[in-house]
Amino acid sequence: MVQDLDFDIELANNQEQRLPCILVLDTSYSMAGNSIEELQGGLNLLSSELKNDDDASQKVQILVVKCGGDVEIIGDWVDAENFSPPILRADGGTPLGEAVTLAATEIEQRKEVYRNNGISYLKPWVFIISDGAPTDSYESAAQNLCSEEKNGKFTTFAIGVENADLDILSKFTLKGAKKLRGIEFKQLFQWISASVRVGSQKADDQQKVSLPSVNWEEV
Numbered sequence: 001m002v003q004d005l006d007f008d009i010e011l012a013n014n015q016e017q018r019l020p021c022i023l024v025l026d027t028s029y030s031m032a033g034n035s036i037e038e039l040q041g042g043l044n045l046l047s048s049e050l051k052n053d054d055d056a057s058q059k060v061q062i063l064v065v066k067c068g069g070d071v072e073i074i075g076d077w078v079d080a081e082n083f084s085p086p087i088l089r090a091d092g093g094t095p096l097g098e099a100v101t102l103a104a105t106e107i108e109q110r111k112e113v114y115r116n117n118g119i120s121y122l123k124p125w126v127f128i129i130s131d132g133a134p135t136d137s138y139e140s141a142a143q144n145l146c147s148e149e150k151n152g153k154f155t156t157f158a159i160g161v162e163n164a165d166l167d168i169l170s171k172f173t174l175k176g177a178k179k180l181r182g183i184e185f186k187q188l189f190q191w192i193s194a195s196v197r198v199g200s201q202k203a204d205d206q207q208k209v210s211l212p213s214v215n216w217e218e219v
Helices: 009-013 034-051 054-059 096-116 139-150 166-172 185-200
Strands: 019-026 060-068 070-079 125-130 155-160 178-180 216-218
Touching: 019 034, 019 096, 019 185, 034 054, 034 060, 034 185, 054 060, 054 185, 060 096, 060 185, 070 096, 096 125, 096 139, 125 166, 125 185, 139 155, 139 166, 155 166
Parallel strands: 019 060, 019 125, 125 155, 155 178
Antiparallel strands: 060 070, 178 216
16 A cells, blocks of 8 residues: 555644644845844744643644745744754845745645645744845735735735835735834744744634734834
């Protein structure tokens, strides 16, 4: 008997409903120095906080898409309890259009894997974290991302770090881009962690998620 190529050992061992979350992280050259170090620390904090929540650790699945120089999926979908933060390095431009297109494709493929393994899932979340404008032809990709969000495929959060172009980032989500006042990566990832913990507790996609409050600036 040939094993289904979509068979997933984590899903076989853990039949909990899943909340898939993709992190599209800007690791371009302009993030070099303190910014990339703080981004790394925030990612480590996210991993730690999700692992310390019994519900989220088993229900949240994470995939990281690196957007710096080139676009790369770092690792594979993994339950939060087994997530090991990748080492981030700043390099190159910001091909954000390509990155979000890849993220949308990965979400649809992951949904199919869930269905093939008999796993129910919540509406996926996409977090885009960037410090500036894309360096590729992003317009079509941004429009497609918003169209798919409008059709209920996933929920997108576009988050601009200090000095980011929020007008451009707002084109990637129906809700508009947001920025923490005096961006602090630790606070940002604490908010992301708290948000996905809340989201993982919802019984179905139709329930509204009351996200934790945070000191936002938005366009």
